[in-house]
Amino acid sequence: MPKTFEDSRTYVLGDPELNLIGNRDKLAQWRHKNIGPAYYRLGRKIIYRGSDLNGWV
Numbered sequence: 001m002p003k004t005f006e007d008s009r010t011y012v013l014g015d016p017e018l019n020l021i022g023n024r025d026k027l028a029q030w031r032h033k034n035i036g037p038a039y040y041r042l043g044r045k046i047i048y049r050g051s052d053l054n055g056w057v
Helices: 016-020 024-033 050-056
Strands: 010-012 040-042 045-049
Touching: 010 050, 045 050
Parallel strands: none
Antiparallel strands: 010 045, 040 045
């Protein structure tokens, strides 16, 4: 199965590639409900790993 995201890359909110799985508000709702892809917080910045996104998709 082809990968949607690059495994070695990190994605931050605002990256257009993240719109493939949901807009900014949808991602925030998923983070709040703990049902979306794994994410990491660096200060106030939300970071998604490409490998985590591929695993979730």
